[in-house]
Amino acid sequence: MSRTAKILSLAFIAFWLLTALAPSLIAPGDPLAINPAQAFQKPGLGHLFGTDESGRDVYTRVVHGARDSLFIGIAATALGMGLAIVLGTAAALSPRWLDEAILRVLEALYAVPSLLMALLIIAFTGPGVGPAIVAVGLSTAPGYARLVRSQIRTLRRSEMLEAATVLGRGPWAKVRNHLVPNALKPLLALVTLGIGQAVIWAAALSFLGLGTPPPAPEWGAMLSAGRTYLHLAWWMSLFPGLAIVVVAAGATLIGRALGGKVKAL
């Protein structure tokens, strides 16, 4: 990763972290404050991104929405990755039959497309943030798990570990010094790629009315509300849409800079 890329990535992450943790620093207003008289204001000096149907400031809402959207994306990815590390490591280190069994489970998870899986879970649990996280997490897990598995298997057979054996390193030292850090590095790249996608899927669920309930300023829910007024107030859906694109594209760029390949998704 080049120096500029590093600085830009860190700035990008810092910006969104700040936005998510202390949105009031960037947008001091109340994202829920209504003002029907000010509904459907065009973007301008008073309202940078315009206002929505209840006169809420879209800019404030987009900024405050970062927390929910990113939280769902990060939580879902963390869940998927956690599950993937457990399953992938288990598969890589297990005897063949168990490896096969875990692979089938992963394939079963894979065989139900992510949004379908989310809907399936929601069919059982009802809508909400929790099910959205579980759904997106579960459906991303098999992709990560396969990577973890192949990564560990490759590493196990690698010359690097052979060399460590030859140098007289014990099993614990090999796992701690070489296996884990080297297996984690590509995962880190993939996680950044994955968070972007998880944000999109979570937004899709909110868009379908099955994720974060309004009036919380989650981006997908804002888009969902905005699409009704697409003819009248394009800014209501443009800006949350842009926020999703910026986060997902930025995450992809960072992931790629970290050496991640889309391949493993």
Next chain:
Amino acid sequence: MQKNQRAARVLSSALALGLVSAVLAGCSGTDTPSTADATAAPSAGGTLVYASGDAEPSCLDPHVGGNYPQALVSSQYLEPLFTKDAEGKIIPWLAESTEVSQDGLTRTIKLREGISFTDGTKLTSEAVKANIEHLQDPKTASSTGYLAVGKVKKIELPDELTAKLTLSAPDNALLESLSMPWTSIESPKALKRDQAANCAAPVGTGPFKVESWEHQKQVNLVRNEDYVAPVPEAGRSQQTAYLDGITWRFIPEAATRYAALQSGEVDVIDNAQPDTISSAAKDNALGHLDAPRPGASNRIELNSAKAPFDNAKVREAFIRSLDVNAGISSLYFDTAKRSYSLLSSVEPLGISDEALFTTDVAKANALLDEAGWTERDAAGYRAKDGKRLSVTFPVSTNQSVPAEQSLFQQFQASAKAVGFEVKIELLDLSSWYGALAKHEYNLVSAPYTKVGPSVLRILYHSDSTVPAPSGYFANNAQVKNDQLDKLLTEAEQTSDEAQRADLYAQAQKIVLEGYYVLPLYDQQNHFLYGKKVQGMGATTTVSSPTYYDVFLAK
């Protein structure tokens, strides 16, 4: 169980056709409200493409279940026994005449001669019996129609065209009930088929018939070439419909539906959104039909059986804290008129009282103080004995359009100012019914469409607080008032029109003044149509448009 399950609805405009809803089904002669050049002579031919935003019905026979989307489509191929004239008076349609016995317990209906179903079966009194029995058969699983004919105990057929209905109690709403699409008359021969076949293609007497149903996409209707109008219209070039057919499509996305109308892919859309109605008004190419539904107005009910709304002061405080008008005017672009009534504006017996609902934040605060909600918690909400003043508001996403959901969010924000915490829960229909059945609500908005003021009995009689075996009850406000019960029962049984109006007025006053209900506006029912479409305007008694008079300009 039916209350009216509309999948999505819209707001209304002050424009063009505000009055059209009073026009009767098919019985026109009334001028169709018109787009710029409504003077073109009717010409036959062409297929109209209709785009519905409602969920696709699972059955095209409105006897089964019985919701508004079914009413919309079935009005094209089924006809009821009665309808309303331009003044809102019930008149016979498939029936020729009717009379009721002195005690109000025997209703005789005489049918017109010379009308046939599209399967060739003649319309006879046998059909009336078969249809009412079909509605009452539990296997049909009718909810709306079932309630409508609930008092019919026995049906005798003195001759081929006469049916004699024996009732369990006098019912002055029976004719209104029999004017609704959910009690339309179908071919008795066709009703004998299994339910799946009947659902796929019900057989009626209407100007169109069901040709085929491409699930999830469209229902194809074609002209009934043998149509006989029960009340013939003078001056028509033909007695059958002008259109060759109607393609009845399902396009759930409001924006897509409107885009398709703009680009001319479809000719008529329902569930038009407020903003599109308002922009269509500026667009000379598009016509607008505003047809508020009859029955109850759209309103929020406050559950008086549960704290904190068991206290009338708290109910009033909640209602006074809201600035309803500002929200409606901005969200609905002045397409929806504020209502202060329990009943739709098309119901002549409805009464209004604006003074009860004016916004008064100071009074709201005072009332809450009086009711003992004097503490304030960390989040700024009022509390009593450490308990927060919190109310739950389950909202069915199937029954609430985006503008309405936004309105509720605005209520949430303004109620917070006086110390209410309103928890809006957006639920799918199934979970929403579940929440209601379990009494997990303090506020609820449940529209109910029915012709006539007898809807008041269904909604506010204490009997309606008793759940049906399925858990459903219609009295969501949980009003239990002996005097009210008495008024509602009497109103339904009297044969004196003036007395009926007076009894219903007294009943409405009790409900309104008890702050059980916050009326919002009529049940919105807006249609937009393209320039080619001429002759739009006629509707059924439940305000669903009919297309007998409609033609496409060349």
Next chain:
Amino acid sequence: MNQPVIAVENLRVSFGGTTAVDGVSFTLHAGRALALVGESGSGKSVTARSLLGLSGGRAAADALEICGQDARDLSDGQWRQIRGTRISMILQDALMALDPLRPVGREIGDALKAHGSAPASARRAQVIDALAAVRVPEPERRARQRSTELSGGMRQRALIAQALIGDPQVVIADEATTALDSQLTALVLSQLRDIKEQGRAVLMISHDLAQVAQLADDIAVMRQGKIVEFGPAIEVLGSPQHEYTKTLLQAVPSGVPRFSSLSPGSAVPQCPARPNTTSAALRVNSLSKSFGGHPAVQDVSFELPRGKTLGIVGESGSGKTTTARMVLGIERPDSGTVELLGQGFVPQRESARRELRRQMGAIYQNPLGSFDPRYSVSQLLTDALSQGRTKRSSQYRDEVARLLEQVELDPALGGRNPVELSGGQRQRLAIARALAAKPAVLILDEPVSALDVSVQATVLDLLDRIQLETGTSYLFISHDLSVIEHMSDAVAVMYQGRIVEQGPTEQIFGDPQQDYTKQLLSAMPRLR
């Protein structure tokens, strides 16, 4: 003399701002072979590719004639007319030079497709003829196979057939013999000789003078984009004028006695006092291993005396590497034992032999894979010195510096990542790491096979010096007979998983007993 088929005058090629070829001139005549010799980056490949219009950079020349045609301002379309029909190219690695996803017959036939509209059946026949001409058995079947399904020899032949099918007058062999074992090298050289004898001109590119000597009529020695010496092969090899040519010649190990320096300026102590002990550092007793029922190593036994070098030589697939891996205790033998310094090493439990492992180090052909990619040079060495306890270098700074010095690496490289090092530097780093624990035995598996001859010379000199200084025993595995001859005290020849012959180096190379050994030696390119 007749018209040259290639005449180049003052050829200059640059990439961006860097000049890769700087004023090269030569001529090449039909029926003759010219060798362009130099180390990696000397500009020889770029020069050759310029003759095909494929230099990839900006090329200019005072004259560039191909078969009498001025090729300086040809359009891409005109170049395509020349490529394959007048001048063609054989690339280094047959596995990489033939598309692994396409049948070789199609690959060969593409050359015809590009140049004419012969019907498909005629093309197929021609392809099969071409394969038969380079002595591919069952050409019909082979034509349908992909390069990955062919054996090494078959693949090389297919590659040559691909270059010859358009009947070109000039064939460029770009490192066509590099990294091949001796048998394959001999095969390719004989094919090239056939090509020359057919009256075509051959331009051979190589870094190895010994191989060039087998074929070339003329030799041009290139360095830093310039030809530093040009002349008939006999003269250039026999009495080199330029210093650089001399260095290249000196670097060829074949026939150079042990401990004689191969590189200028390297200080191998002259007359070393070598321990003359008979005690074995490593004793290997009848190791056997089979994979999926196919025996890979059968009954291999040998002894490595302390302070000496045992060379194991054989073609690829002869079982050398499997043997090395069993000796290292990475691969578990089906039967047999290994003793290190008199103690049992294989088949002991890993925990039991961990202490003993410090006595045995390993060097691989490609050392990069054996380094943790996250570690810098000094971290790698610190990790080795601390027995894996730390990679922070502060505490071991002096020892790291000493190790780097021992393998003649600039201590300034300590902060670099191994990826940034050259091949020779990486191999030195691998040696330094192996030496950190002061082992008694080093297992060297093809340690110099990936290196240019001149770099190979310096690494071999380094290994010599270390052995003299530390008395470390080497098990030296290579397919390269000349390297084995130069480095080993004793040699074991492996063939099909067995040791067919072993003995002192002079005996094996001077008086081989087994037919296989004789055959192997006859294919060995020699300078001296």
Next chain:
Amino acid sequence: MAYLGWAARKIGGALVVLWLVATAIFIGIRMIPGDPAEAIMGGPGSQASAEALAAARAEFGLDRPIGVQYLMYLGKLAQLDFGTSYSLKRPVTEVMGEVLPNTLWLALVSLAAAWLLALLFAAASMRASRLGSWLGSMFEIIAAAVPHFWLGSVLIMLFSSALGWLPAVDNGTAAGLLLPVLTLALPLAGFLTQLMRDSLAAAMGSQFALAARARGESRLMVFWRHGLRHASLPALNLTGWAFASLLSGAVVVEAIFARPGLGRSLLSAVLARDIPMVTGIALFSALVYILVMAVAEGIEKFIDPAGAGA
């Protein structure tokens, strides 16, 4: 013979996967709090009659031990009996038979379109200047980051509402397919381009490409014969994932463009808590996924029998 063994392994694996999905759904239904019969009939809101509940109990053996219920459930599925959708009142298999072809067609056309777009972009980026290729890579990253639901609305807004060039809803013509296909294909093309570009660049810079050029082949021929194959391998490898993401996208796209299909059926089935329908759709989509994977693997094996390029 090798293919037979491969097919047998595939079928075996597919059955195991289907069994796992079915089992997960079975467990899911049992985990819904309350009466499972009510859950099967569509949750509390279905207000199913007592008779209907009794019928459901008998049909699914809910009064029997859980093991028996499970076996009955599997037995029915094995006979391809997915039951009757309570919300549509029609057999699930019949509904699937209607909607599945629509979704498959949409997904396949979109997959083809995404491939085509990705190849075009990847090929174009080979010749592009530094700025051009930077713009290209930004474009592909942004395309991959655009949510379907937003793109669909914007496309309708632009091409139907404002310009009136393309129909917003399916009208049976190719033009009606254009917007939904673009909506699905653009983000996917963004992903595929990222994949293809690397391997295309590797192939075009490889020794065999040089050898081909040295034989007299033009750049275009090298692209056709070598670049394309190598570029398609990693993307082919990802076909299963791509197809799954298309099915996910179909849920949204079918809703926006009013197209009948699997996604829309699922969405309404979920909203109606129509468990037989949900079960059927989940199993059908798993089956489709498995089939698509098998076909993709077959093509991959055909292009690259030795697994050399993967």
